[in-house]
Amino acid sequence: MQLFIFFLIVVTLIYVALITALILGWKKVASFELSGAAPLNKFSIITPFRNEAENLPELLLSLSNINYPKTHFEIILVNDESEDNSVQACFHFKQRNPELQFSIINNIRKTNSPKKDAITTAIISSRFEYIITTDADCAVPALWLQAFNEKIIETDAAMIAAPVSFFSARSSKERFLNYLAAFQELDFMSLQAAGIGGFGLNRPFICNGANLCYEKRAFYEVEGFQGNSNISSGDDVFLLQKFKDLNYPVCFLKSEQAIVYTKPQASLQTLFSQRIRWAAKTTAYKSVFAKLIGLSVLLVNLFLVIGLILTLLNEVNYELVLFSFLIKFLVDLGLLYYSATFFRKKTMLSHFLWCSLLYPFFSTLVAILSLFSGFEWKGRSFKK
Known part of the structure; x- marks a missing residue:
């Protein structure tokens, strides 16, 4: 047991050091305020979709409300073999908004990643x-393109990542769904905070394809998604790593006026499928920093679970496991506080204690499943 105690202490200290570094990185990314600069840049907005008839109207409405010259952007929706009324919803929108440059195309499948194929096709x-x-289950803000335009003018970056948050929680009659939404909200905010912290440390390692902008020229120069097309997800992270490895300037647009909103998963099953899908790509990361972050998160949660089991078996002293948990709890709370403040969701922190108790088990289970099992997503099965 002495060896376990040693590793628990080491893993906890490494985790605390990394999260503290991410907090410092968060502080280094200055909030971006819009100045009203002239709309100099033009954008192609790409959204792949599959069976999103329920979500597309909200996205399309938000796209129609974008406050930017209509001549300076186009909307390309990519149908990935939808089996519902998604395409009809798109055509109805197109008919009602003739002033928009709007096209609906079919995905051309070439790889194991439908979404990457869809983006490449577009x-x-x-x-x-x-x-x-952006994604079909999202809504974009009115000044979205203006924010990217001004960030490009200021930085001349080849890639700009931007924030994603959940829609304001709508109370459900089922208490379990309310807790499920709260758990996802805190988990998602922590991922956003870690990602922004990585940019602040000049070691960007994650971003979100629901709110990502990059030069088309640079996309072709880094050969797009070539080299990771066998992995179903990662249209955002692997592209970021390519841009960074080839010294293209990348940055984060830390602006409330650029936040894209999305929905939490509606069931525990789809939540696990989503997280397994995300976790499955981590073994392909090339960034040492990304691997270190991922490994430290896995190990600290795994050791806490093992520590609890050993405590119940009276094999280790509970004070040590509790101390490790409390240190992790406090440093996680520090990171989440900044994220919750930025997204104006500090009330969500009232759920942090029970989520912190549950998260080590959730995280460990997702990691194990991602190593040995496939997953289902958008009506398709993906094997390991």
């Missing part, structure tokens, strides 16, 4: 120099 037919991707 980029080939795109007209403008900057690509922006």
